[in-house]
Amino acid sequence: DAGVTQSPTHLIKTRGQHVTLRCSPISGHKSVSWYQQVLGQGPQFIFQYYEKEERGRGNFPDRFSARQFPNYSSELNVNALLLGDSALYLCASSQGGEVEQYFGPGTRLTVT
Amino acid sequence: GEDVEQSLFLSVREGDSSVINCTYTDSSSTYLYWYKQEPGAGLQLLTYIFSNMDMKQDQRLTVLLNKKDKHLSLRIADTQTGDSAIYFCAENTGFQKLVFGTGTRLLVSP
Numbered sequence: 001d002a003g004v005t006q007s008p009t010h011l012i013k014t015r016g017q018h019v020t021l022r023c024s025p026i027s028g029h030k031s032v033s034w035y036q037q038v039l040g041q042g043p044q045f046i047f048q049y050y051e052k053e054e055r056g057r058g059n060f061p062d063r064f065s066a067r068q069f070p071n072y073s074s075e076l077n078v079n080a081l082l083l084g085d086s087a088l089y090l091c092a093s094s095q096g097g098e099v100e101q102y103f104g105p106g107t108r109l110t111v112t
Numbered sequence: 113g114e115d116v117e118q119s120l121f122l123s124v125r126e127g128d129s130s131v132i133n134c135t136y137t138d139s140s141s142t143y144l145y146w147y148k149q150e151p152g153a154g155l156q157l158l159t160y161i162f163s164n165m166d167m168k169q170d171q172r173l174t175v176l177l178n179k180k181d182k183h184l185s186l187r188i189a190d191t192q193t194g195d196s197a198i199y200f201c202a203e204n205t206g207f208q209k210l211v212f213g214t215g216t217r218l219l220v221s222p
Contacts, residue, residue: 004154031208033208033209033210035210035212041214041215042116042200042202042212042213042214042215043155043200043210043212044212045209045210045211048207048208048209055207055208056206056207056208056209058209090154090155092155092210094208099143099160099162099204100157100160101157101208101210102157103147103154103155103156103157104154105153105154106153106154
């Protein structure tokens with residue numbers, strides 16, 4: 001079975017631009033969560049979606065938004081990019097009420 | 113508040129046991145996790161423990177939980193060079209929101 005997939009793998013953007021990152025959960029999983037991992041730190045929670053509804057939001061500005069589609073895939077959007085948004089963005093999937101969350105390989109975003 | 117702390121670095125010799133420690137602050141956390149991250153990769157779930165347990169063993173991995181002191185540890189028996197990575201502990205603070213520590217870099221030398 002395929003694990004969590006994310007695209008693109010790498011991305012370089014300029015300050016002020018916007019970016020869309022994509023995530024496909026493990027087949028059968030209905031919950032997707034997004035995390036930001038800045039170099040040298042642990043991942044920080046951004047959003048969780050379950051059955052297309054937002055279930056949790058971390059301490060991130062409104063420039064960050066996300067949505068989940070009927071097939072349970074998800075997009076993370078970041079507007080007005082800042083240099084500090086440079087990070088590895090990780091997507092995790094789970095069945096919803098389960099304990100285990102499985103992470104994808106991440107999208108490395110560089111903002112110049 | 114949410115704050116998970118780990119020591120930054122651990123160096124061991126191949127074949128020795130490694131013990132990675134973690135302290136957390138949210139006493140309402142239901143599950144606590146250990147993840148492994150290799151360079152340039154995502155996070156691999158190693159194991160987790162329910163908050164009403166004090167020990168869990170899974171092959172070479174042993175997790176100990178002291179809920180009173182909010183202390184979690186991961187012991188890796190017979191550590192191998194392939195175990196070299198960054199290890200993160202994390203607590204589930206609700207709605208599957210994970211709060212991660214800063215990570216412990218484990219270096220295993222031959």
